[in-house]
Amino acid sequence: ELKVEQNPLFLSMQEGKNYTIYCNYSTTSDRLYWYRQDPGKSLESLFVLLSNGAVKQEGRLMASLDTKARLSTLHITAAVHDLSATYFCAVDVGNQFYFGTGTSLTVIP
């Protein structure tokens, strides 16, 4: 059974600090997605990483993909309160999307 694991599940961090969320998956996939979900809201696509070594950055968020290690990271730089949300990674394998468990991020002033 394919597994997509994120850690940590919960993250509380102070404003201005840096941190990394990890996404491990158990089978080969060349595409990795990151989404953001605000409480009680829908999902917003953040990044799609299409190949080994891909790196995408937008604002204070940077995502990378290592397909050999089956690992993606979402790095947060100098966190601000507006980044508080749940972040999901997902992989697509065999015409199916598999989502991670999500990482609930709280940025404390």
Place this chain on the structure above:
Amino acid sequence: DAGVIQSPRHEVTEMGQEVTLRCKPISGHDYLFWYRQTMMRGLELLIYFNNNVPIDDSGMPEDRFSAKMPNASFSTLKIQPSEPRDSAVYFCASSLVWGGKTQYFGPGTRLLVL
């Protein structure tokens, strides 16, 4: 464009009743996805369509679930009969291409089956 539109936004029904969820994708998007989100199972892809044709429904949990896309601007997800374990938030999303950053999600339908 108004984005992906879903209706109803909230639905409360009793076990055994038929439930129909509706979705209008963004105009011009060739792909439409139905997802379900629960605390226990997280986010799951139920089914997706390409150019109105169902491509993969392997995520549909049971025969009680069915989905249609009669035209490019409308899709339904039906549960008949509904059960309490179907309680979840159901999201519809659409995209120009498979995957990609251009997958736009609707606001979701929050379903409660009593």
